[in-house]
Amino acid sequence: MSDPSPRGTYLVIADVLRRELEEAQPAGDALLSESGIQERFGVARTTARRALTVLAREKLITPVKGIGWKPRDPADTGATPLPERILADLVDAVRREELAVGDPIRSEAELSAAFEASRGRVRQALAVLEGRGIVTAVPGKARRLAALPDPTGDTDGAPD
Incomplete structure (x- = not known):
């Protein structure tokens, strides 16, 4: 056996x-x-x-x-990468005034269910957003929306 x-x-x-x-x-x-x-x-x-x-x-x-x-x-x-789909969801929530900068975002489990992705993939996507400064993570607490992306697409922050 x-x-x-x-x-x-x-x-x-x-x-x-x-x-x-x-x-x-x-x-x-x-x-x-x-x-x-x-x-x-x-x-x-x-x-x-x-x-x-x-x-x-x-x-x-x-x-x-x-x-x-x-x-x-x-x-x-037409598939969009998971980090971009999560980001679009966060931006939409801000537009609907359901979320503001500094507020906690949905949990990994909730995002996993919403985007039909494994928690591991959601965790990787959130790490990408953390690296871009959009989401912050504090151990033992919910991740928070730290900032919204620059609508101009400028990522270096330096003036042109």
Whole structure:
């Protein structure tokens, strides 16, 4: 009898496949099939399917009947990177006067549900926004909206 796999194995597999997609897979190349993932990672078909479903929900791959799963080309799908989608949501909330600079933003779990992305992807997106000075994080407290992006697109802050 084989050892039971720990919970969340499909998330680990999804992370590995996501990194491979981001690093080397050109759009149009076929991704592993469910049976290929089963063999590669030594997991059940349902675990492989769950990993692929995570990537499909993040709009990174699309199923192709009889072939497997193919990476989506962001240019073809109109997909916007997650940090930009979260930023647009924050800006919209400010415009609707539901959020102001200094207010706490939604939690990782809430953003994960709203954008149908894993918490890990949301955490990465928030880190990008933190790096841009838009969101601040204090350990043990909710992240806060620190600033709004410059509408001119000027990121260095220096006068022209």
